[in-house]
Each structure stands twice: as structure tokens, then as C-alpha cells.
Amino acid sequence: MxxxxxxxxxxAALVSSVILWGLTPVATKFALQxxxxxxxxxxxxxxxxxxxxxxxxxxxxxxxxxxxxxxIISLAVCGITGYQLLITTALEHMPASRAGIVxxxxxxxxxxxxLISLGHRITKRSLLALLLGLGxxxxxxxxxxxxxxxxxxxxxxxxxLAALCWxxxxxxxxxxxxxxxxFRYSVTSTTFGSLTIAVIAxxxxxxxxxxxxKHPYVLLATIIFLSLFATVGAMITWNYAARFVSLQLQxxxxxxxxxxxxxxxxxxxxxxxxxxxxxxSVAVLSSIHISRGIIKGKS
Numbered sequence: 001m002x003x004x005x006x007x008x009x010x011x012a013a014l015v016s017s018v019i020l021w022g023l024t025p026v027a028t029k030f031a032l033q034x035x036x037x038x039x040x041x042x043x044x045x046x047x048x049x050x051x052x053x054x055x056x057x058x059x060x061x062x063x064x065x066x067x068x069x070x071x072i073i074s075l076a077v078c079g080i081t082g083y084q085l086l087i088t089t090a091l092e093h094m095p096a097s098r099a100g101i102v103x104x105x106x107x108x109x110x111x112x113x114x115l116i117s118l119g120h121r122i123t124k125r126s127l128l129a130l131l132l133g134l135g136x137x138x139x140x141x142x143x144x145x146x147x148x149x150x151x152x153x154x155x156x157x158x159x160x161l162a163a164l165c166w167x168x169x170x171x172x173x174x175x176x177x178x179x180x181x182x183f184r185y186s187v188t189s190t191t192f193g194s195l196t197i198a199v200i201a202x203x204x205x206x207x208x209x210x211x212x213x214k215h216p217y218v219l220l221a222t223i224i225f226l227s228l229f230a231t232v233g234a235m236i237t238w239n240y241a242a243r244f245v246s247l248q249l250q251x252x253x254x255x256x257x258x259x260x261x262x263x264x265x266x267x268x269x270x271x272x273x274x275x276x277x278x279x280x281s282v283a284v285l286s287s288i289h290i291s292r293g294i295i296k297g298k299s
Contacts (some may be wrong), residue, residue, distance in 0.1 A: 022260025029096035052191025080193025081168020090158035100261020109167035129291035136283030
């Protein structure tokens with residue numbers, strides 16, 4: 001159930017974050033046509049880090065205990081750094097539409113992780129949802145088009161691990177976000193997560209092969225979208241909505257991510273969806289439907 005205090009504001013925040021994240025694989029794949037994964041990660045998250053630094057004084061980070069900051073950093077490294085590094089690596093060899101379908105297992109994973117964290121037993125229904133979701137991921141991997149089976153399996157695996165990182169972050173963040181405030185938590189976790197990504201990208205960047213990116217203005221516009229809207233904006237709206245909606249509703253809205261990514265990839269990037277990939281997306285969406293309501297009430 002939704003807490004009626006924020007009314008439509010929480011719903012609008014939830015919907016906007018999901019739309020932005022559904023378009024993120026599409027925008028990332030689009031940007032990778034013009035630059036390398038390392039340059040994209042470095043430029044995107046260096047900009048995000050600078051935005052975070054500007055906002056940090058406004059959230060009074062000095063009033064947050066060192067223990068809580070350490071917890072926020074650890075969650076940021078798992079949910080933000082881990083997710084972004086893995087999904088960007090996956091998108092180097094994987095169509096955005098199919099990456100979005102793999103990320104569609106997040107609601108099922110969120111429900112299962114929450115179930116375990118609350119000390120509930122794993123039911124046959126939850127196991128069925130997990131098996132359906134993983135089965136859909138396998139079908140998507142068979143539908144890859146890189147021409148190299150190892151790349152197909154690896155890229156799908158990276159995307160699945162990214163979904164797991166984000167699912168852990170969603171479940172583990174709720175308590176901290178409510179304690180320190182959603183805006184403070186969003187800014188702090190995004191800033192530290194972005195710094196970690198930028199440092200890793202900077203250290204691993206191959207400077208000997210550096211070159212001026214093709215179509216720099218188009219690339220810059222895409223990076224601004226990914227940094228300002230898909231990262232900072234979406235994180236703030238998502239964590240705001242998390243204060244007022246149930247965990248299962250929050251997870252259920254992630255239904256839209258694979259659909260938005262699939263439509264965006266096919267329409268904007270002209271990607272193809274073979275029948276086996278469509279079958280995989282049906283399996284993933286079915287797993288989300290089955291996993292809904294596993295956890296009763298507001299968590």
C-alpha cells in the first residue's frame with residue numbers, strides 16, 4: 001500500500017526514476033558507439049561526482065555519524081559502483097534491449113533478498129519465480145548477436161550480476177535512507193559511488209589508445225543526460241519514493257524497465273528482437289508477476 005501523505009508525488013517520483021533507468025541502457029549503448037567504456041565511465045561519473053560535491057554541503061554531511069557514512073559507502077560501492085561497472089561492461093557486447101530484459105529480473109531478486117533478510121522461509125512460489133527469471137536470462141543469452149558465444153554468455157552474466165548488485169542495494173538501503181533522509185542518502189551514496197567509479201576508470205584507462213571521441217557534442221549531450229538525469233535525478237526520486245511505498249510495489253514498478261529498454265533499443269537503436277529473446281522477456285515478466293505479493297504488507 002502507498003502512504004497517502006505524499007499522494008501523487010511519490011508515484012510520480014517512482015515512475016520517473018523507472019523511465020530514466022529504462023532508457024539508461026539505451027543511452028549507454030548509444031554513447032558506446034562514439035567512445036570506449038572507460039572514457040564513458042570516467043566522464044559520466046566524474047561529472048556526477050562534481051554535481052554531488054556541489055550538493056553535499058546542502059545535506060549537512062558533517063552531521064551524519066562516521067558509522068552511518070561507512071555503511072552508506074559500502075552500499076554505494078555494491079549498488080552503484082558494482083552495478084554501473086558491470087552493466088557498462090555488458091553493454092560493450094550486448095544490445096541495450098536485451099540488457100534491459102536481463103535487468104528485468106531485479107523485482108524477483110528484490111523480493112527474494114527481502115524475504116531472506118526478513119527471516120522468512122523460501123517458498124515454492126518464490127523459487128518458481130526465480131527459475132522463470134533465470135530461464136528468461138538464459139534464453140536472452142542464446143539470442144545474442146556478437147558472433148562469439150563466450151562474449152554472449154559473459155555479457156549476459158555481467159548484466160545479471162549488475163541486477164543482483166542493484167537488488168541488494170534496494171533492500172539494504174531502505175533503513176539507512178529513512179534514518180538520514182532520502183535526499184541526504186541519495187546525494188551521499190551517489191557522490192561516493194561515482195567517485196569510486198571515476199577512480200577505477202581513471203586507473204584502468206588505456207592512455208596509449210586514447211583518441212578524440214567521434215561526434216563530441218552528441219556524446220556530451222548523452223553524458224549529461226546519463227549523469228544529471230539518469231544517475232543523480234533518478235537516484236533522488238527513487239529514494240524519495242522508497243519512503244512512502246511498499247517494497248513489493250517499488251519492485252513491481254521495475255516491470256517497466258525491460259519494456260522501456262526493449263522498445264528504446266528497437267526504436268532508437270534499431271536493434272532486433274529474435275523470437276527466442278521475446279520468449280525470454282515473457283519468462284522474465286512472468287517471474288515478476290509470480291514474485292509479486294510474496295512479502296505481504298509494508299516492509
